[in-house]
Amino acid sequence: MCSLPSLTFDKVPPISLDEFNSDAKSQLSSRHFRLLELVELGKINSEKKAGLKSIAEMLADVQQDISEIRSAKAQNRQPQMAKLPKSLSALNPLEREKLILQWQWEELDSIESGKTFTLTEVMVYKLKLQILNRLHSFDEKKGAQILASVVNPSKKEKDDGRSEN
């Protein structure tokens, strides 16, 4: 852990995930590395191994609240979030995603506190790196291009897909 650069929320990730994985593979035992591979942001792992459990709980909390937001929207009511900030529903999708990532970051801070030089700290580091990677993939120009590519398919494609009732 000492050799890894420190991570700050909303700052450019100082190391790539590939570099981190390659470092981890060379420095961790194969059993620990396999456990580390199970940790993915947004994917809850049911293994009850040390560190994984608290991370899985945190990710499950997020998913539960996201499900509640979706249900509330479908039912046209105010969402009742258990963990995520209440202000979330008033934000635009980008701000909402950033706030969820920030909440996860802070939760990861709590998970790793007092667990210096443990596998949990390495797992948290990986998740934080994934958070930073996601945050820094948000790009207005690229996003606009992606939107345009979906909503402006070529005329030919549209013609091919037309049918009459």
Add this chain to the structure above:
Amino acid sequence: MAGVKIKYTKTERARQKKILKVSERMLPLFEAMEKSLMATINTIAERIEQLRETIEENRKKAEPWVAVMSDSTVDINEFISVNQIITKSIDVAGVRVKQYESVDFNVMPIGEDTPLWVDDALELMQEQLQLLAEITCLEEQIELLEEELLDVRARVKLFEKRRIPNAKMAIRKIGQKLQDDERLTIATAKVVKQTQKEARV
């Protein structure tokens, strides 16, 4: 009329009068059709403009959060595609056109681990794609109506510039010729009568 040989007969005059009567009755109908087509085309063009404005408004509304669509963990293209645009045939100003009904989308189910922004993006994309599909249908309607308009204009021109003036001219010429013939016949008859009278004396 130039180059067309007129038959100077009463039958031909009657035929030309009939042509004139029909043409004068048809011209206002075609003129009304022309106006109706033009008005319909304008209405459709205005609708297209409104739809384009809505698309632009939606795009501007999404500008503050469009960055999230480049999320490295999601490929939004995989979530939505147009299966088919559903239309129905209707008559607009007497022309058979396809009217936009709806868009049938292929939408991938949203999983629990799918980021929340995907819901908003799919909602926006569906609306934009529906608006674009309606524009495409309306543009095709305009194309068909413009073809019909050209045809109707050609007919109006035909009646205004050729059929009616030609029939009127033919009726006038035949009338004059028939009158001249009648006068000539009377004059000839008078001469013959005079000659016969002088011969008897």
